[in-house]
Amino acid sequence: MAPTDVTVDRPFAASTVLTDDGGGRFTAELGTLFSIGGKAHGGLLMVLLTKAALARLNAEHGGDTELDPVVVGTEFLRAPELGTVELETDVLKLGRQASVAAARMTQNGRLLLSATVTAGALPDADPSWLAESPMPLEPPADAIDFVPDVRTPGEGLAAATEARYDPATMAFLRKETAAPVVRGWMRPRGEDPDPLFALLAGDALPPTVFNRGGGRGWAPTVQLTAMLRARPAPGWLALESRSQMIAGTWFDEDCTVRDATGRVVCQARQLALSPLPRT
Secondary structure, eight states, X not given: OXXXXXXXXXXXXXXXXXXXXXXXXXXXXXXXXXXXXXXXXXXXXXXXXXXXXXXXXXXXXXXXXXXXXXXXXXXEOSOOOSEEEEEXXXXXXXXXXXXXXXXXXXXXXXXXXXXXXXXXXXXXXXXXXXXXXXXXXXXXXXXXXXXXXXXXXXXXXXXXEEXXXXXXXXXXXXXXXXXXXXXXXXXXXXXXXXXXXXXXXXXOSOOGGGGGSSOOSXXXXXXEEEEEOSOOOSSOEEEEEEOSOEETTEEEEEEEEEOTTSOEEEEEEEEEEOOOOOO
């Protein structure tokens, strides 16, 4: 049964359950938790692909270790409907430092997403150098605590996570234009963030292109590559996303995710399509 109840104690854990069907194949259920406009959130889809790839690699290593995701590159081909999806994995490399698997998501025989997942061990030691965070690591008192999805109120990230947004970077809510930069804070409800939640967080902010005017709506990701850098400490994750260029229907986003200690836990870069004008 797909998770749909926003009162679930641990929505992220409930939404990322995989059923092992053997032979490197898995199934998952997409519910209304982590959905936007009746479609599953892209970050959740990446988490499911990554979780399947890690399960396959851990099994191939004999179950002696629990690998961490290090790099996840995902091609978004089609948007799945809510319901059952199938995941198939192939091992590309088994190594001491890095292992690699391919993962594909299908629904009713149609290929939806394809990912390559590099796995290894995330560092436990403090970084030898770390750039200073450009934003507070916890939401200040004036942070916006809810950004409505105009198509499906009460669903999506606002219902499944605790999220706050920097009002200074949310010009589109005031029907103003500003630089394509968005900042916010997020944490899962009922559990501490882990590397998979950090991966989701790298695709969790409203599209930066919203601040440049035009339409507000679905801005589909075409390709996203995320680097996981460390295991998050308990607490809030601080997110900053910015675009370098918006041209035609295409725009880019670079999102940096930091944990409560200020350490970078995810760096995600994507190419996406601007929302279509409403007619």
